[in-house]
Amino acid sequence: MSLKVKCHLPLQHFALDVAVSIPTQGITAIVGPSGSGKTTFLEVFSGVRQVANAEVSFNQTLWQQREFLPLNQRRVGLVLQHPSLFPHLNVADNLRYGWQRARGRKELGWDEVIAACDLNALLQQFPAQLSGGSNNAWHLPGHCWHNPSCWFLMNLFRRLMMTRASISSVIYAS
16 A cells, blocks of 8 residues: 655756655655755645646545646645744634534544643744644544544654654655
8 A cells, every 4th residue: 555646847946856756654764955856846746736737546535637636635644844823822722613613523532632742831932933843733533533644744843853763764855
């Protein structure tokens, strides 16, 4: 089982040429210098960006070829570089907002997810009080309740390392 992506996308300073098959088991890291196309790559295979002539499939389900299946129909958890919280709500209330809107049966409970993501210390803080890493961290539980088939995470490498997650494959962008 794998996520397969094939696309050619001309960008301002280079062309993003991708032909890759990523295993769906384990964690794959996409690493590279700033401006090498990592975010654009995530946008293409998550369904945020539609690219002419791109081919994207997940576990033999076609997400993009002649037809385009948008992000909201792909059951993916997507955490981009600059996530946003409602500034007038603390972290707990921001999470409750997503919790209340999660469709279907929640596989994991509130307390279980908060503990697993080590967020208890952040729950009463407001967005302006959060560091960049903490501002990203709250997105993980928000997606857990939607039971995604796969995750696309930007800039959470350090957080994954803190949880001792093992990376099973690496894609280098240059």
